[in-house]
Amino acid sequence: MNRTSTSRWSSLGRRAAIGVLLSCAAASGAFAQAWPSKPIKLVVPYGAGSSPDVAARIIAEKVGARLGQPVVVENRAGAGGNNGTSAVAKAPGDGYTFLISTNGPLVYNTVLYENLPYDPFKELRPVVLAGGQANICAVRADSGINSLRDLVATMKREPGKFNYSSIGVGSLSQLGVELLKARTDTFAVHIPYASSPLAVLAVLQGDVQFTCVPAVAVVPQVKAGKLRPLAVSTGQRSSLTPDIPTMKEAGFPEVENVAWMAIMAPAATPTEVVQRMNQEINAALAMPDVKQKMNSQYMEPIGGSPEDLQRFMAKELKTMAPVIKRMGAKLK
Structure with a gap:
């Protein structure tokens, strides 16, 4: 095939391709309208x-x-x-x-x-x-721990004595704590539960020392005086829990998550x-x-x-x- 023929077929190919694209675009537009x-x-x-x-x-x-x-x-x-x-x-x-x-x-x-x-x-x-939704890190109200800094300091002072609850392996309630552990070089054993109410119950019963789970499970126990909130996981204070400090305000800006x-x-x-x-x-x-x-x-x-x-x-x-x-x- 000579150069003229090749050029002609290339031109026809380009026209055909353009036609297909325009047809597809028209079909897509028609679908979206319907x-x-x-x-x-x-x-x-x-x-x-x-x-x-x-x-x-x-x-x-x-x-x-x-x-x-x-x-x-x-x-x-x-x-x-x-x-x-x-x-x-x-x-x-x-x-x-x-x-x-x-x-x-x-x-x-x-x-x-x-x-x-x-x-x-x-x-x-x-x-x-x-x-x-923010996770709230919390401890029992009678734990003697008053802030997230207190929790981290106590974990460093008493390594191996802390457990924490989450709503499952790979959940943010676990990974948020693991991020805190990584940033503070501390250790605590992870105990997973099937739901946030059960994770909170584990803290109340003394089976674990702290938890970081969704606010909906924590706030009622805070209002009842049974849990002490230490920090919300978000970068800004939530209008839903305005009295609880952020991770940054608690001294740990690199641990923010939602x-x-x-x-x-x-x-x-x-x-x-x-x-x-x-x-x-x-x-x-x-x-x-x-x-x-x-x-x-x-x-x-x-x-x-x-x-x-x-x-x-x-x-x-x-x-x-x-x-x-x-x-x-x-x-x-």
């Missing part, structure tokens, strides 16, 4: 009554009304959130399946598990950071649909009654763009991966 034409599923990889489940139901009601189609919450609990998260990662990207998951399944478990059945950074795409919930979609979900869902969820999170309902569970709405969430997850991985590796724990 979406949603049926109910949307929002998968929660935890049981009913969990923080992600509560947040999902608050958000789903508002978003469904705005979209004109129901947003149906489906609980798919198991394996510390991995089962439901994996199911959405493997689901078709047709715009009708979304996920609300947390720190562990979306970031930490990529380091903690040897054989995680999905890759959240490749098989899921960010939609929006829906909300967060238990967060993010809404994700299968990786193949059209960008137009992700953007629309992001827009509607942000609008819902800005509603006063949504904020009030989330605040009643000591959760704070966050919001933002998909890109904000992507950057946030990358930062979380960078911060916590060394902590998880230092623990030496590996799950299958």
Whole structure:
């Protein structure tokens, strides 16, 4: 084939490629305009009554009304959130399946598990950071420990005598303490429990010496005079617990962390649909009654763009991966 023929076929190829791209773009735009034409599923990889489940139901009601189609919450609990998260990662990207998951399944478990059945950074795409809640580090009110500095000093003075409770291996309530231990060169034995109320009960019964778990489980016992709060895990004081100092105020600025919930979609979900869902969820999170309902569970709405969430997850991985590796724990 001569040069003229080759040039001609290249030109035709470019035109064909451009035509295909324009056709795909038109089809995608048409899909986005028609979406949603049926109910949307929002998968929660935890049981009913969990923080992600509560947040999902608050958000789903508002978003469904705005979209004109129901947003149906489906609980798919198991394996510390991995089962439901994996199911959405493997689901078709047709715009009708979304996920609300947390720190562990979306970031930490990529380091903690040897054989995680999905890759959240490749098989899921960010939609929006829906909300967060502070962990509160607390001791028994009669412990004689009055501050986080006191706790750290006592652990250094009496190495090997402290246990702490969490809501499970790989949870932020464990990793936040492990981060504190790493930054202060202290030691305490981790005792995992199935829920934050049980983790708090372990402190009250004297089975462990301290815990760092969600505020919703700690505050009632603080108000009852049974627990002493030492610090909230967030970088700023929470308006929900304004009298409790931050980690920075307590003297440990490098130990800030937050238990967060993010809404994700299968990786193949059209960008137009992700953007629309992001827009509607942000609008819902800005509603006063949504904020009030989330605040009643000591959760704070966050919001933002998909890109904000992507950057946030990358930062979380960078911060916590060394902590998880230092623990030496590996799950299958």
